[in-house]
Amino acid sequence: MLDIKFIRDYPGLxxxxxxxxxxxxxxxxxxxxxRKRKELMKLIEELNAxxxxxxxxxxxxxxxEARKTIIAQMRELDVNSDMQNKEFKKLDEEFKRLxxxxxxxxxxxxxxxxxxxxxxxxxxxxxxxEFNFPIKDHIELAKDLDIIxxxxxxxxxxxxxxxxxxxxxxxxxxxxxxxxxxxxxxxFIPMITPSLVKEEALRGxxxxxxxxxxxxxxxxxxxxxxxSEVPIMSYHAGETLKEEDLPLKYTGFSSCFRTEVGSYGKDxxxxxxxxxxxxxxxxxLCENNKEESIRLHExxxxxxxxxxxxxxxxxxxVLNCTGDLGLGQVKKYDIEAWVPSQKKxxxxxxxxxxxxxxxxxxxxxxxxxxxxxxxxxxxxxxxxATPRVLIPLLENNQQKDGSIKIPKALxxxxxFKEIKK
RNA sequence: GGAGAGGUGCCUGAGUGGAUUAAAGGGAUGGUUUCGAAAACCAUUGUGAAGAAAUUCACCGUGAGUUCGAAUCUCACUCUCUCCGCCA
Numbered sequence: 001m002l003d004i005k006f007i008r009d010y011p012g013l014x015x016x017x018x019x020x021x022x023x024x025x026x027x028x029x030x031x032x033x034x035r036k037r038k039e040l041m042k043l044i045e046e047l048n049a050x051x052x053x054x055x056x057x058x059x060x061x062x063x064x065e066a067r068k069t070i071i072a073q074m075r076e077l078d079v080n081s082d083m084q085n086k087e088f089k090k091l092d093e094e095f096k097r098l099x100x101x102x103x104x105x106x107x108x109x110x111x112x113x114x115x116x117x118x119x120x121x122x123x124x125x126x127x128x129x130e131f132n133f134p135i136k137d138h139i140e141l142a143k144d145l146d147i148i149x150x151x152x153x154x155x156x157x158x159x160x161x162x163x164x165x166x167x168x169x170x171x172x173x174x175x176x177x178x179x180x181x182x183x184x185x186x187x188f189i190p191m192i193t194p195s196l197v198k199e200e201a202l203r204g205x206x207x208x209x210x211x212x213x214x215x216x217x218x219x220x221x222x223x224x225x226x227x228s229e230v231p232i233m234s235y236h237a238g239e240t241l242k243e244e245d246l247p248l249k250y251t252g253f254s255s256c257f258r259t260e261v262g263s264y265g266k267d268x269x270x271x272x273x274x275x276x277x278x279x280x281x282x283x284x285l286c287e288n289n290k291e292e293s294i295r296l297h298e299x300x301x302x303x304x305x306x307x308x309x310x311x312x313x314x315x316x317x318v319l320n321c322t323g324d325l326g327l328g329q330v331k332k333y334d335i336e337a338w339v340p341s342q343k344k345x346x347x348x349x350x351x352x353x354x355x356x357x358x359x360x361x362x363x364x365x366x367x368x369x370x371x372x373x374x375x376x377x378x379x380x381x382x383x384x385a386t387p388r389v390l391i392p393l394l395e396n397n398q399q400k401d402g403s404i405k406i407p408k409a410l411x412x413x414x415x416f417k418e419i420k421k
Numbered sequence: 422g423g424a425g426a427g428g429u430g431c432c433u434g435a436g437u438g439g440a441u442u443a444a445a446g447g448g449a450u451g452g453u454u455u456c457g458a459a460a461a462c463c464a465u466u467g468u469g470a471a472g473a474a475a476u477u478c479a480c481c482g483u484g485a486g487u488u489c490g491a492a493u494c495u496c497a498c499u500c501u502c503u504c505c506g507c508c509a
Contacts (some may be wrong), residue, residue, distance in 0.1 A: 042478095046477085048477090048478060052490090058439085059440090059489095059491070071489045072499085410503080
């Protein structure tokens, strides 16, 4: 959500943003509703002032007759104000509905484009492995080693279902531990967060109402969050933090649920795109300052790179184009890991900042040392997501005999250095 | 699942129809005092909206209702606590 004052002053920027982001939004209509709402609010306030005065006179009235006369006068006013209140409520609801749909303005450095095809590579790391034998994809590797069961997975959990077994299960746990170690050493507060959340939590982070069909809704009206960003951001909803506590960094671990309705035909095989997975997320709240947001955005991006580097996975970082940005995102980097079987990089991390888009919805403020109250800024990035990261991990480290070498960084968390039949 | 109690400001907590939005205490900030501090005393101390300003309006968990008038009465929702039952 943006500041209505900003929208009034710069409707052109909103129009530009919705064009660039390919998100339909009619600013003129919002401004029209805003104008009418404001006018009516003024009228109602004036009427209230009159009513408040009359009430005082009733209270101080000396005779019963004087009271009755004033009350009779009030009655007429009341009829009008009832109508106006109803009209105002309608306008106010429409205003609030529209305000949740206003796209945030992308940063100047974000290239214009339609889809992820227009994202721009900004750096690369690691050597792409060359194999002198016919390679297997992660599905074949996992089946041969009996560490992921897709058949029983879909029998039990349906389409995109899976069981991680044996070393695959152990490696995931090792990866969580490894990632949490790195992030907590950097001052991130570890959290295990709820996945089952209320509607407000999803609305506050900007997933609702826009992406309604991408989240699961439970029978009791609760929702399954697609990332622990949702509960962590909501953790401080309605609070006023202290400036000296910022930046506030969290690393949250949770199950993540996604309906994947928009991608029925995509990545139907394997563990790339699944309905349910585990993720360690980085979430940061910082002061109301663009430079600080940018600095921290680079920092959390580097953190993710450090995690992949430790896992010896070749990757590149892309700057997402405007068409690939979400409603609230100002700028986003995706980190994509090398997948040998596909001969391309595939997304494993997504790092973005929002300014006060989320914190305005969630009402997360802080008091500056000068005593001023300001909205905080928020940003987030993946730490690691399993099982997706197993794809580059298994494929890049496969050996001619079908075994898989485990990167050194994980050895201390595991009792083995390779996966063999 | 059953029974009950409750949600008031930065905190504790009073307030069952009208008083500068809210008693009292604590905290915080400023001042007096002091070599400095503590203590004591005095003062200040919510948020949002409209306006150049005076000022006005809204807000006591959320939403509706009753009333000329609601923190206070009614209903729904929500959250917290206590007890019983069930349970990893």
